[in-house]
Amino acid sequence: xxxxxxxxxxxxxxxxxxxxxxxxxxxxxxxxxxxxxxxxxxxxxxxxxxxxxxxxxxxxxxxxxxxxxxxxxxxxxxxxxxxxxxxxxxxxxxxxxxxxxxxxxxxxxxxxxxxxx
Numbered sequence: 001x002x003x004x005x006x007x008x009x010x011x012x013x014x015x016x017x018x019x020x021x022x023x024x025x026x027x028x029x030x031x032x033x034x035x036x037x038x039x040x041x042x043x044x045x046x047x048x049x050x051x052x053x054x055x056x057x058x059x060x061x062x063x064x065x066x067x068x069x070x071x072x073x074x075x076x077x078x079x080x081x082x083x084x085x086x087x088x089x090x091x092x093x094x095x096x097x098x099x100x101x102x103x104x105x106x107x108x109x110x111x112x113x114x115x116x117x
Contacts, residue, residue, distance in 0.1 A: 002026040002106040004095045009111035012085055016115070020080040022095030022108055031106075033098040034071060034078040038091035038113075045094065051078065062088075085115045 008020035024031065035050025035058075049059045049069045057069055068081045082089065095108035 002028065002031060002097050004097055004106055004108035006093070006095045006108040006111045008080075009093065009113050011114045011116065013117050014085060014087060014115055016085050017081070017083045018085065018113060019082070020093055020095075020111060020113075022078045022080075024076040024078075024097055024106075028076050030099050030104075031097045032100045035069065035096050035098075036078075036080050037094045037096055038089075039094070039110075040088075040091040043091075048093070049080065050096070050098075082113070085113075087115045089113060090115050 003025045004022055006020060006022045008018060012018050033050045033052045036048040037045050038048050039045040047060055048063055049067060051057045051069045051071045053073060066084045071078045091113060092110040093113050094110045097106040
Protein backbone atom coordinates (compact mmCIF):
# COMPACT_ATOMS: atom_id res chain seq x y z
CA UNK A 1 0.00 0.00 0.00
CA UNK A 2 1.00 3.58 -0.62
CA UNK A 3 -0.08 6.57 1.40
CA UNK A 4 -0.04 10.08 -0.04
CA UNK A 5 -0.14 13.23 2.06
CA UNK A 6 -0.54 16.63 0.43
CA UNK A 7 0.66 19.98 1.70
CA UNK A 8 0.05 23.50 0.47
CA UNK A 9 -3.00 24.98 -1.10
CA UNK A 10 -5.06 27.89 0.11
CA UNK A 11 -6.36 31.20 -1.12
CA UNK A 12 -4.43 33.29 -3.62
CA UNK A 13 -5.21 36.28 -5.80
CA UNK A 14 -5.30 35.97 -9.59
CA UNK A 15 -1.80 36.12 -10.97
CA UNK A 16 -0.34 34.74 -7.79
CA UNK A 17 1.59 31.56 -7.07
CA UNK A 18 1.22 28.51 -4.88
CA UNK A 19 3.28 25.39 -4.33
CA UNK A 20 1.80 22.02 -3.52
CA UNK A 21 3.75 19.05 -2.29
CA UNK A 22 2.85 15.40 -1.90
CA UNK A 23 4.81 12.95 0.21
CA UNK A 24 4.51 9.23 -0.44
CA UNK A 25 5.11 6.46 2.06
CA UNK A 26 4.63 2.72 2.15
CA UNK A 27 5.57 0.45 -0.76
CA UNK A 28 7.30 3.19 -2.71
CA UNK A 29 9.09 0.76 -4.99
CA UNK A 30 5.74 -0.13 -6.56
CA UNK A 31 5.18 3.40 -7.87
CA UNK A 32 6.22 4.80 -11.23
CA UNK A 33 4.26 7.92 -12.12
CA UNK A 34 3.11 10.52 -9.62
CA UNK A 35 1.04 13.54 -10.43
CA UNK A 36 -1.83 15.86 -9.72
CA UNK A 37 -5.48 15.85 -10.65
CA UNK A 38 -8.05 18.50 -9.84
CA UNK A 39 -11.79 18.67 -9.48
CA UNK A 40 -13.78 21.87 -9.62
CA UNK A 41 -17.35 22.06 -8.29
CA UNK A 42 -19.76 20.39 -10.69
CA UNK A 43 -16.99 19.10 -12.92
CA UNK A 44 -15.21 15.81 -13.40
CA UNK A 45 -11.78 15.18 -11.98
CA UNK A 46 -9.13 15.97 -14.59
CA UNK A 47 -5.43 15.31 -14.98
CA UNK A 48 -3.27 18.37 -14.40
CA UNK A 49 0.17 16.87 -14.76
CA UNK A 50 2.23 13.81 -13.98
CA UNK A 51 5.87 12.80 -13.85
CA UNK A 52 7.44 9.39 -14.15
CA UNK A 53 10.22 8.10 -11.94
CA UNK A 54 12.57 8.79 -14.84
CA UNK A 55 11.44 12.41 -15.07
CA UNK A 56 9.15 12.39 -18.11
CA UNK A 57 6.32 14.88 -17.72
CA UNK A 58 2.91 15.52 -19.20
CA UNK A 59 0.72 18.62 -18.72
CA UNK A 60 -2.86 19.53 -19.46
CA UNK A 61 -3.04 22.23 -22.13
CA UNK A 62 -4.74 24.57 -19.68
CA UNK A 63 -1.70 24.69 -17.38
CA UNK A 64 1.21 24.47 -19.81
CA UNK A 65 3.67 27.28 -19.27
CA UNK A 66 2.20 28.12 -15.85
CA UNK A 67 2.55 24.96 -13.77
CA UNK A 68 5.69 22.93 -13.21
CA UNK A 69 5.88 19.48 -11.68
CA UNK A 70 9.05 18.15 -10.10
CA UNK A 71 9.97 15.08 -8.13
CA UNK A 72 12.52 14.21 -5.49
CA UNK A 73 12.84 10.44 -5.58
CA UNK A 74 15.11 10.42 -2.54
CA UNK A 75 12.37 12.10 -0.50
CA UNK A 76 9.51 10.30 -2.26
CA UNK A 77 7.93 13.68 -2.81
CA UNK A 78 6.40 15.40 -5.79
CA UNK A 79 5.90 19.15 -6.08
CA UNK A 80 3.58 21.32 -8.13
CA UNK A 81 4.63 24.92 -8.63
CA UNK A 82 1.65 26.93 -9.85
CA UNK A 83 2.27 30.40 -11.27
CA UNK A 84 0.03 32.96 -12.94
CA UNK A 85 -2.97 31.40 -11.27
CA UNK A 86 -6.42 32.08 -12.70
CA UNK A 87 -9.87 31.83 -11.11
CA UNK A 88 -10.53 28.80 -13.30
CA UNK A 89 -7.70 26.99 -11.51
CA UNK A 90 -9.88 26.91 -8.41
CA UNK A 91 -10.43 23.28 -7.46
CA UNK A 92 -9.55 20.54 -5.05
CA UNK A 93 -6.17 19.21 -6.08
CA UNK A 94 -5.46 15.53 -5.55
CA UNK A 95 -2.09 13.83 -5.53
CA UNK A 96 -2.00 10.59 -7.48
CA UNK A 97 0.46 7.73 -7.72
CA UNK A 98 0.36 4.94 -10.27
CA UNK A 99 1.92 1.51 -10.12
CA UNK A 100 4.41 0.40 -12.74
CA UNK A 101 1.81 -1.62 -14.64
CA UNK A 102 -0.84 1.12 -14.21
CA UNK A 103 -3.14 -1.36 -12.53
CA UNK A 104 -3.27 0.42 -9.19
CA UNK A 105 -3.84 4.09 -8.44
CA UNK A 106 -3.42 5.75 -5.07
CA UNK A 107 -4.92 9.08 -4.05
CA UNK A 108 -4.24 11.75 -1.49
CA UNK A 109 -6.98 13.36 0.54
CA UNK A 110 -7.06 16.50 -1.61
CA UNK A 111 -6.20 20.11 -0.89
CA UNK A 112 -8.27 23.14 -1.80
CA UNK A 113 -6.85 25.81 -4.08
CA UNK A 114 -8.94 28.96 -4.43
CA UNK A 115 -7.98 31.75 -6.80
CA UNK A 116 -10.00 34.84 -6.06
CA UNK A 117 -9.63 38.54 -5.47
